[in-house]
Amino acid sequence: MIRLLYLAAGVLFIVGLKGLGSPRTARRGNQLASVGMLLAAVVVVGDLIDLDTKITWWVIIVGIVVGSAIGVMFATKVEMTGMPELVAAFNGFGGASSALVAAAAVHESGGSFETETSIVVALSIAIGAITFTGSFVAYGKLKGFISGTPVAMPGGPWFNAALMAGGVALGTWAVASDAGAPYWFLAGLFLIIGVTGVLPIGGADMPVVMSLLNSLSGVAAATAGFIIGNLALIIGGALVGAAGLILTLQMGEAMNRTLANVLFSGFGGDGGTSGEMSDKPVNRATPDDVAIALAYAEKVMVVPGYGLAVAQAQHAVRDLASALAEKGVVTEYAIHPVAGRMPGHMNVLLAEADVDYDVLLDLDQSNPKFPLTDVVLIIGANDVVNPSARDDAASPIYGMPILECDLARTVVVIKRSLSPGFAGIDNPLFYEDKTMMLFADGKSALEEITAALALV
């Protein structure tokens, strides 16, 4: 009976995730998943009471109360622009919890398990630990505590390869021996690998890293499920593992890079690389110029990038679109899969600003529309609109799918400066005759354009 209830919780997770597949059913889906979670928590407490074991109630009650308070505080306070770091932090806590469950099992048994159990205990500790520290390094990078530029390890990728090999050796030792100590060493080593593994990865690669860490937190939960023989953990963990893996692969595809390349190449800082800057002339524009171009357009496509999030300009862009709508100009949004710092980051920001999700277009939907677009408004995006990725086989980003903004009639780029993007690659789009460059903070530039529009 108990097992069936856990299965029911697992089914609620599946139905819930299925609901997340459409904007109309997503909220209900999330609620169903949370009901599944509540069910699982009630069942385990009921089961413990039923088994007549001695229960340390205060540990359970205080833990849940403190955890809920912290969770509610973070979840209600966070700004939508801060979503990637919040998800990273939550993810880290989940991983830590799975590792601690395994650690408690080691503590209780002194490290003596059946072979299969010792394998899942070692996996749960290793994966949970790497998820914990990896997520918090990602958190630090997203928050800006830790530099977004890749921090090279001595020996480059070999540094982490050596640590990993050490991890496998320690894991084998832990499984083979009946002692507890190897598990603690294993935990320590993987806590370190989480740090040294994520530090060399650039800020712009965060969508891939976040997805991967998300996947790992699921696998950690599933392995913890094997330790305690619980179906709900195994199902829930497997689902999350699969979800994270799919996103990881999709993000890699959107950058035309393999996972190994993202993890080990140290590519992709936050910009600031001086690179070889071209001194070709650009067309500098004022907000008034842009307002005139927009006012006489029929179709406008907004291309948001991470710069939009940094400038908190999502409301300003929406106000501009509303002002344009009054003039009969249609505005849509073209969103590259890796725009921002986590998958779907831009969509959440624009949804916050009350932009209808019907006008948020993905890569395949928006590219056929650029030739029919009068004005493209690029806000804080760079590499995802770089035509070199399509035309220049020598370019480091060659082959990456881009938004083909250069096919539109006029291109407006709002950017702080002419500095190249994270890849340090010059963008030929900026020097085209039809391109107007507006060097300013995204939010104030948009507000000035909206104000100027009223006078056109």
Add this chain to the structure above:
Amino acid sequence: MSPEFIEGIVVFVLASFIGFEVIAKVPPTLHTPLMSGANAISGITIVGAIIAGGTGNGAVAATLGFLAITFATINVVGGFLVTDRMLHMFKKKPGGKS
């Protein structure tokens, strides 16, 4: 291997395939809520945490269990709540104007 362990592997493999099928269809617009919702589900480890924290003996076991429960609860409660907050914003406006 015990029958329970093998059953666990079967469930894990099947659930992974279901996960792939269900999630591959999620549109990019919903990727952030998907990630944060899935993340909350990974907090299911709270079940293991409650068992470890509620039945362990001694101060070390209680500490490990307490931290496990607290962390898992942050993950679960915060994760579902923030996902709900996000999804609340993804609504279709009447009239569908942009």
